[in-house]
């Protein structure tokens with residue numbers, strides 16, 4: 418059998434492995450059960466294709482996407498590798514060809530759609546042929562809490578037990594919960610050799626800013642990058658239209674894109690973006706799946722993304738050519754309220770909602786980070802790293818202050834008013850602003866009235882935003898966004914924990930003092 422490094426050049430035409438690939442190939446070749454967590458585009462298909470070519474017998478590949486399976490089979494065949502697929506998209510002729518190759522013992526890779534596992538004949542067919550390994554693409558589809566759950570994936574564990582061969586699972590979904598579920602369902606809870614590599618995109622500059630005047634902020638960001646191709650992601654369809662118009666008014670070539678447009682317009686916009694240099698597409702998250710433009714120079718978020726995974730995917734569309742690319746994500750208290758209420762008002766069961774809140778918290782932790790953003794981002798994906806030198810906080814370290822006292826005052830105002838009011842009213846109480854609402858409720862008589870005069874109104878706004886970002890308080894969707902205290906805040910209220918917040922986003926949102934460390 419050929420050595421993997423020879424096949425890398427002769428079959429795939431690559432001169433070297435990407436980070437992580439060689440280790441995974443070695444483990445799979447050694448017949449270990451493996452779980453590889455790699456970002457989309459990281460090069461995972463090679464990690465099971467190459468070992469399959471080096472070993473005797475057939476490797477079964479289970480993948481949820483028929484189009485992707487067909488592409489891979491076509492590419493493998495073109496490179497002279499015996500591969501075939503059994504999917505509902507097959508012609509009779511194709512199926513016949515697969516079985517002939519199997520009978521003659523030639524086939525190295527057999528791609529199977531998961532629903533095939535449910536058919537009665539499949540298992541006996543698979544027992545008859547010489548299966549020596551199983552590879553599972555998009556292994557997170559086995560997770561019932563994930564967004565891509567495929568019930569047929571639950572049969573894979575049974576298949577592994579029946580064939581008693583090593584299994585290699587691949588996914589780009591890195592959170593702990595999903596990983597645990599993959600291990601329990603595919604490997605019967607026995608921890609496989611696990612590889613996690615390559616989430617860093619060092620050429621992408623990371624930056625967040627608090628929303629001040631979002632339209633102006635996006636226009637300024639685009640103006641500094643004139644003639645460069647970029648994407649602006651917005652939370653709503655309507656906003657994509659108005660922001661695209663605002664950009665055109667400033668003489669940028671810009672166009673909107675969202676799921677409400679008809680399919681033809683969407684395809685035309687995708688093609689135009691691919692073809693044209695310097696076009697800005699202002700889009701909802703519907704834009705991007707099929708986009709494979711290597712020289713997108715920037716991605717901006719006019720609204721906070723849904724989760725840290727969404728953020729990572731969306732900024733990841735920039736700089737695929739490895740040249741420097743820039744990002745800016747805007748966020749504010751309204752984004753936090755909106756995203757929380759979307760989760761709360763959804764139909765998901767409660768533990769799923771908890772998981773979604775946790776994913777949102779991870780993103781908010783990144784938005785309110787007090788140190789290198791890349792460390793926070795990669796840390797979420799399980800990678801450790803040193804300060805990156807390519808994010809806004811590495812550029813200009815954040816100014817911090819001990820906010821324990823301020824946070825305790827805010828919590829006390831929330832509790833003394835029965836967790837029934839939003840930030841605006843609470844800030845009026847703290848700063849001693851005797852509005853009609855404050856007087857009418859008798860809140861000027863509270864011991865917390867005016868105890869926060871040392872901070873300005875906008876400063877208190879920033880404290881509340883950061884408290885929401887740390888999930889110390891949550892807006893109650895059923896009570897018009899009234900803030901409730903969470904369990905995470907109790908130790909601070911009781912004086913058992915201190916808390917550090919960013920001072921720079923409190924003093925001014927616009928003119929940040931530059932400090933050198």
Ligand code: ADP
Pocket residue numbers: 431432433434435438455456457458459460461462463
């Ligand atoms: P995914 O991890 O999303 O399945 P693929 O396996 O499709 O990614 O690989 C993504 C791209 O990277 C493909 O175009 C592939 O040809 C390329 N690629 C994979 N491995 C290497 C390598 N060692 N050197 C150069 N390019 C590679």
Ligand code: ZN
Pocket residue numbers: 789790791792804805806807808809810811
């Ligand atoms: Zn950094």
